[in-house]
Amino acid sequence: NAGVTQTPKFQVLKTGQSMTLQCAQDMNHEYMSWYRQDPGMGLRLIHYSVGAGITDQGEVPNGYNVSRSTTEDFPLRLLSAAPSQTSVYFCASSRPQGHEQFFGPGTRLTVL
C-alpha cells in the first residue's frame, strides 16, 4: 500500500514551458486535491476533485489545469510556466468530508 505518490520530486523549468505533475493514490479515495505551499502562506488549494470525472477550482487555480479520468490518478498540468509558480506542490486524497487527508511527499518546482 503506497498511499499517495507524486512524481517528480524536483523539477526545474524555464518560463513558458509546460509540464505535468503526476499524483496517484491506491486507497480508493473519492476526494483528491492539489495544494501549493509558499513561505508564510500555508497550503493553498489549487484544484480538487470529489470523484472521477468531477473537478473544481480552489483558491489559486490560474495557470493550472486538472482532469480526473480514474479514481486513482489526478495529474496537475502547468500550461505555460511562470516564475510565480515556483513553489512546493502537494497532492492529497481522502474519503468524503470529515476524514483525514493523506498527503504525498511533495514536488519542489523552480521556474527560471
Place this chain on the structure above:
Amino acid sequence: AQTVTQSQPEMSVQEAETVTLSCTYDTSENNYYLFWYKQPPSRQMILVIRQEAYKQQNATENRFSVNFQKAAKSFSLKISDSQLGDTAMYFCAFPLRNTPLVFGKGTRLSVIA
C-alpha cells in the same frame, strides 16, 4: 467566506514544557471537523489530531490535546512534555462544504534543549 487564522507565526518552548498553539476559524456551518497537521523538516504532512464539532469533549492523542471552543470558533493545540521531535510547522485546517481542507498559514514551533 470561511477562513482559518493562526496568529502566532513562530513559537519556542523548552524541552519537557507545555506549549499552546492558537487557531481561530470562521464558518457558517454547524457540523464540521477540525484538524491539526504537523510538517517536520522532512516536508511530510502528518495528522496530529482531529476534532468533530458536534462533540463537546476535547480530542486527545497522547501528549497532544485540543481546547475546542465552538461558540468562540477557537481550536487551540496543546503539546505537553515537549520533545525535540516536535519541532515543526503546525497547521490548523478544516474543510469547506464538500471540499478539501482549508489551511491556516502555520506556526513554526522550535523545541529547545
